Amino acid sequence: MQRTLASFPGSFKKLFGYLMDETKDLKVLFHDFEDGAEGFELVAARFCYNKKSLDCISFWTWSELLVALKECQDLLSASDSSLILEKILDCVVTRLASLVVASPCTCSSENTRISWWFEDLLVLKIDLIDKVIRMSISRNIDHAMISKFLLCYQRSRFLTATPTEKCKIMEVMINLLSLLDRSSFSCKLLFGIFRVVSSLKISSHHKSILENLIGSQLDRATIDFLLVPSSRRKGYVYDVNLVLRLVKAFYIEGRCFVLASRLRKVASLVDSYLVEVAADCHLSPSKFAALVLALPDDARESHDRLFQAIDIYLEVHGGLCEAKKMKICSALNYAKLSTDALKHLARNPKFPSRIAIQVFINQQSKLENLFEDKTHLVDTFSSSVFAEESIDEKVSSDQVLVYAKRINLPNKAEPLDVQLQAMQCTITELEKYCGIMQTQIGNIPRTRLSSLGNNARFLPKLCS
Numbered sequence: 001m002q003r004t005l006a007s008f009p010g011s012f013k014k015l016f017g018y019l020m021d022e023t024k025d026l027k028v029l030f031h032d033f034e035d036g037a038e039g040f041e042l043v044a045a046r047f048c049y050n051k052k053s054l055d056c057i058s059f060w061t062w063s064e065l066l067v068a069l070k071e072c073q074d075l076l077s078a079s080d081s082s083l084i085l086e087k088i089l090d091c092v093v094t095r096l097a098s099l100v101v102a103s104p105c106t107c108s109s110e111n112t113r114i115s116w117w118f119e120d121l122l123v124l125k126i127d128l129i130d131k132v133i134r135m136s137i138s139r140n141i142d143h144a145m146i147s148k149f150l151l152c153y154q155r156s157r158f159l160t161a162t163p164t165e166k167c168k169i170m171e172v173m174i175n176l177l178s179l180l181d182r183s184s185f186s187c188k189l190l191f192g193i194f195r196v197v198s199s200l201k202i203s204s205h206h207k208s209i210l211e212n213l214i215g216s217q218l219d220r221a222t223i224d225f226l227l228v229p230s231s232r233r234k235g236y237v238y239d240v241n242l243v244l245r246l247v248k249a250f251y252i253e254g255r256c257f258v259l260a261s262r263l264r265k266v267a268s269l270v271d272s273y274l275v276e277v278a279a280d281c282h283l284s285p286s287k288f289a290a291l292v293l294a295l296p297d298d299a300r301e302s303h304d305r306l307f308q309a310i311d312i313y314l315e316v317h318g319g320l321c322e323a324k325k326m327k328i329c330s331a332l333n334y335a336k337l338s339t340d341a342l343k344h345l346a347r348n349p350k351f352p353s354r355i356a357i358q359v360f361i362n363q364q365s366k367l368e369n370l371f372e373d374k375t376h377l378v379d380t381f382s383s384s385v386f387a388e389e390s391i392d393e394k395v396s397s398d399q400v401l402v403y404a405k406r407i408n409l410p411n412k413a414e415p416l417d418v419q420l421q422a423m424q425c426t427i428t429e430l431e432k433y434c435g436i437m438q439t440q441i442g443n444i445p446r447t448r449l450s451s452l453g454n455n456a457r458f459l460p461k462l463c464s
Helices: 002-006 010-019 036-048 051-059 062-075 083-097 110-114 126-138 143-157 163-177 187-197 204-216 240-254 260-277 285-292 304-316 322-329 339-347 353-388 391-406 416-442 446-450
Strands: none
Touching (some): 051 083, 062 083, 062 126, 083 126, 126 163, 143 163, 143 187, 163 187, 163 204, 204 240, 240 285, 260 285, 285 304, 285 322, 304 322, 322 353
């Protein structure tokens, strides 16, 4: 450093020139120098490494770059935009981005060969890591590798970090993860980070970013991930508000369009969560209602699990008024309940009486529509198709018609639950035999159907 400094300004040359050949150590005292020794080193570094000198940095070895990077972080503040630092960072990231760079370690493992630089960068402070990763993202370095490094860095630095340093590390880590492709990290990793930050005082802004990241992958989560204990002051066992926010984030991430397959997975996950939290005696009706209504009707192919959760909740919370029960039950789609669920509902005194009546009306309407479709099919078969069928085809079709005509509406004088069960059985039978007739009509050659003229029409969808 002395020789470098001495070769430039005349004052330094006069000061050091005649002493450079002496063997004793030289010492220069600067009284009241601003920022002390570190400030002087920074000035000297900026003076020595002018633009011409910086061009040689690209030829430095990896070890030399790391030493320079370490010295820069000790001298420069996080907000300092130093030409030296930017040049060194550029060289470091260029080495990382190069697929042909030779690894300092010799290892046959592909993962180790690619991630050899992890340990080398663990000594850097989080502000410098932020710069390195952002520059790496701009150079299209593999996002999955970056996410693995961030996790490795967090685990390593947490061993000696203070609570304040831990908060800083997690906030920077969350910001960087939000810049990566969503497929580059797992839902398990995000929930692991969530558990870590739950014990830290990070900003609400960064908590929101993390929850949005988790919500974007909610279809990959499992029920164990969602069973996060709530704070003691809230009273109830699990953090229901968190799940509501995650479901909302899932929709925000998908904007106006969410794949049906992903939506089905989220619905199945939410139903499992509902069954778990329904037994919590401290869970308010408003929170439970918000959960059951969090997803649209088309998210579920079956409402049996939803019915099971509501049944458990009404069992535990026996003192609810009719209005609150009706609010919770408004999420049920009776057409998507199985025969057993409908039978159980009709006999269940925990549910509002109006629910059983609505189920009866719904099933009766469905049954009447099926009878109308059955009548049309019978008329179509008997008046137009059978005349041109072979003897074997006509015998088979006659058997279908004879059985279908025997199906009648249930006796209205019977109890409501018995009528509902009879209705469901009748609906099942009608759908079965209407489907058979539809199949037979579909097998009729086009020439025969065209001869039917206006009597031939496409059959309606009979099964819900």
